[in-house]
Amino acid sequence: MLSYRHAFHAGNHADVLKHMVLCAGLQHATRKETPLFYLDTHAGAGQYRLNSVEAERTGEALEGILKLDLQSMLNAVSAQSKQMLESYISTVQPWLLRKQYPGSPLLAASMLRRNDHLHLFELHEAEFSMLQRHMQDDDRVQMTLADGFKNSLALLPPVQKRAVVLIDPPYEIKDDYIRAAELAARIHGRMPGAQILIWYPVVRRGDVGRLLDKLRHGSIRDLWQFEFGLKPDDEDYGMTASGMLVINPPWTLPDVMRECLPLLQQALAPLQGHWKVENLLAE
Ligand SMILES: C[S@@+](CC[C@H](N)C(=O)[O-])C[C@H]1O[C@@H](n2cnc3c(N)ncnc32)[C@H](O)[C@@H]1O
Numbered sequence: 001m002l003s004y005r006h007a008f009h010a011g012n013h014a015d016v017l018k019h020m021v022l023c024a025g026l027q028h029a030t031r032k033e034t035p036l037f038y039l040d041t042h043a044g045a046g047q048y049r050l051n052s053v054e055a056e057r058t059g060e061a062l063e064g065i066l067k068l069d070l071q072s073m074l075n076a077v078s079a080q081s082k083q084m085l086e087s088y089i090s091t092v093q094p095w096l097l098r099k100q101y102p103g104s105p106l107l108a109a110s111m112l113r114r115n116d117h118l119h120l121f122e123l124h125e126a127e128f129s130m131l132q133r134h135m136q137d138d139d140r141v142q143m144t145l146a147d148g149f150k151n152s153l154a155l156l157p158p159v160q161k162r163a164v165v166l167i168d169p170p171y172e173i174k175d176d177y178i179r180a181a182e183l184a185a186r187i188h189g190r191m192p193g194a195q196i197l198i199w200y201p202v203v204r205r206g207d208v209g210r211l212l213d214k215l216r217h218g219s220i221r222d223l224w225q226f227e228f229g230l231k232p233d234d235e236d237y238g239m240t241a242s243g244m245l246v247i248n249p250p251w252t253l254p255d256v257m258r259e260c261l262p263l264l265q266q267a268l269a270p271l272q273g274h275w276k277v278e279n280l281l282a283e
Helices: 013-029 053-058 070-076 079-097 104-111 125-135 175-190 205-216 253-268
Strands: 037-040 047-049 100-102 117-122 141-145 163-167 195-202 223-229 241-247 274-281
Touching: 013 079, 013 104, 013 163, 013 195, 013 223, 013 241, 013 253, 037 104, 070 079, 070 253, 079 100, 079 104, 079 253, 100 104, 104 117, 104 125, 104 163, 117 125, 125 141, 163 175, 175 195, 175 205, 175 241, 195 205, 205 223, 205 241, 205 274, 223 253, 241 274, 253 274
Parallel strands: 037 117, 037 163, 117 141, 163 195
Antiparallel strands: 047 100, 195 241, 223 241, 223 274
């Protein structure tokens, strides 16, 4: 039984981190002219209203994207970071003006080109029909109502030969930590050059440790961790922080995140916030 609904969380601090890193990755990957394949293993509904009952019940976007002065952040970073940060900001801004927030499929679709292709998996029927509604006019997109863990590998390697893959499960089930790591390792085995992004929540630090251990004990190289938290770890609190693990990130991304994460901390959690940029496996 799937109970996770992203509408409660859209635009929170974890989405900001995840989508900032995703847009930076896509911005870099689309510098080459050759077509790109984007795979979203857990796509969600694609788009969310920030004034919905769900969003207003948690107020998470108010403590996330809506708390940020995006223009000041852009003004505060170097030219190199500006390009990557701008890819996120200029993509979300039109939605924010309509009191909406784009999910990863729409962010990716906005950044990809005419010859690129997107494949989206979503297992929840109601989320899938919303996703279909939001993406139906885009003939670059294929959507499957199916388990992204089980079905993604069959699409790889794609004809485009270059891929960016987002693995973003809800982690309702503890197994998701291990399944995310196993899927990333198998994708990497099949496409060593693919950029693979795994999002994780910090609820119990031990679960994140198991995900990292699993990734470390394989053939993966060039693995980076980008983490941002509102509070120190606290197992009684719920999600205190979240992170993105990226295999084959753009080479400039670590420096960009070293500039952007302190700005997020300053804006969202100046007293107890924390951030981390770490190379877990060298190239
Ligand atoms: C965190 S949300 C995705 C958010 C989206 N990637 C974004 O950034 O906008 C996770 C989604 O995965 C879906 N889901 C859960 N288990 C799944 C599975 N095994 N395969 C595909 N989708 C799944 C949930 O219904 C939920 O919509």
